[in-house]
Amino acid sequence: MHTKTLTELKAGLANGDFSSRELTEHFLARIKQFDGELNSFVTVTEQQALAQADAADQAIAAGQTGLLTGLPIAHKDIFCTEGVRTSCGSKMLDSFIAPYTATVVNKMASEGAVMLGKTNMDEFAMGSSNETSYYGPVKNPWDLERVPGGSSGGAAACLGARLAPAATGTDTGGSIRQPAALNNITGLKPTYGRVSRWGMIAFASSLDQAGPMGQSAEDCALMLQAMAGHDHRDSTSLNQKVDDYLGALKEDISGLTIGIPEEFFPDTLDGAIADNSRAAIRELEKLGAKVVSVSLPSIKLSVPAYYVIAPAEASSNLSRFDGVRFGHRCDDPKDLEDLYKRSRSEGFGDEVKRRILVGTYALSAGYYDAYYRRAQQVRRLIRDDFARAFEKVDVLMGPTAPETAFKLGAKKDDPVSMYMADVFTIGVNLAGLPALSMPTGFINGLPTGTQVIGNYFREGQILNVAHKYQQVTDWHRQLPTFGGEQ
């Protein structure tokens, strides 16, 4: 059952080929068998999953099904789940049992989804390798000595190894797309505001966005249909009609104009990475798409702008962790300041502390104009570059990540080199655009991905581009040997 896509499993449940309980037990057994090695889950919610599966089987028998009835899904441990630990990959929240459930989780549950558990991640979603997690690194199922990417590394790895048929992720600077590329799965970051952030632990609020991670674009379309929509509890969620994403997959793509930003194929880029993405673009040309060259001159400043804006917002968001109301509290504080300082210093890991310090510095008196204000100005230049490109093209394409999965520990002591893992993904977050990563071949047995970026609210179109590509290629169906495949 685990070699079937979510869409195929949905059909199997509808046909009565298997029950949701059988399906759920199958994935729980795979998690038990393989996750000791992979470390992709922080918490497995077995009892709850089986209860949800039984309820789904009753709903199916009664003919009362939702979009996701009976389908097992793993949630990133950044989404609050009432009664279940929500750690965000941090010692700070190691004992935090959320008192309420995130809108994304609620919406999927109300469509009948079964929650398998909570997936491992970089601490507070700050990282590109899943090595900053308090619960230890996740391994890449394609090579256990390599990282799965991050920050949604647990989600991507469990999905890559088919320990879950689908997963949720969040993407602030590439945290869905980069691990999707490194694990041979499809992952979509929607338009900023398309999916509610309520109950999603905040990292950088003007950039954070939740999205689906699946085995195919079709799976992502199915999940996004359940996830998207306005939420009055998130004032940044946009009150705009949700498109028919599965319906969008039926549209013709002949005449589609693909823009190739020259900045996504710099001279310094690994030739094999460039070749795989160019080959994917050629497949789409065969299907009738036109290709034109475009330029995004300011995108070279996206990583520097991001590393001011994201840490600045993080330093503010993470000030709530003070040892008073919830989360880690130090022993025997001698006064209030000692309580704050020791609780925070014990609860946060090194990368989180670094980003809080950078953000605090950038916002401090005398530096605000040089850093934060300037970064927000550059952010507008980047957005305007994209807007100009979208006057001429329908989608933009290029590699998702500049390299395949790197060795565990390879960049651990070099933050700036780690930050460059997101060089092609960050601009999209700064501009608030939707983008997905799809599998487009291998280099020395390691997966590579290609990014498809769309205009605002054009999730249906980029899912359709990926879907058309996946109908004529089978990269997305390749499985790692880990997990007993092949």
Add this chain to the structure above:
Amino acid sequence: MAIDSKVVAQVAHLARLKVDQADSDALSSRLNDILAMVDQLQQADVADVAPMAHPLDVTQPLRDDEVSEPNIRDKALEIAPAAEDGCFLVPRVIE
């Protein structure tokens, strides 16, 4: 704008973080690496460019001034590290 151990100590205090003296030099050096990368922003010509806070220039909506959320005080206090009589407990602040 290089930062040294002294600046690290000041910023750490603002962020209510404790930095051990032993880690301070290594931390300063990492932070300087990050700030050196970030300094590329100084190349940008941003004269007359308005800072952008939201990509779609959306403004925050207003809602009616009515109670919309339930009172979950007891649930919130249950997960507090220390609470008593409906209040969070902190070390004595006022003598």
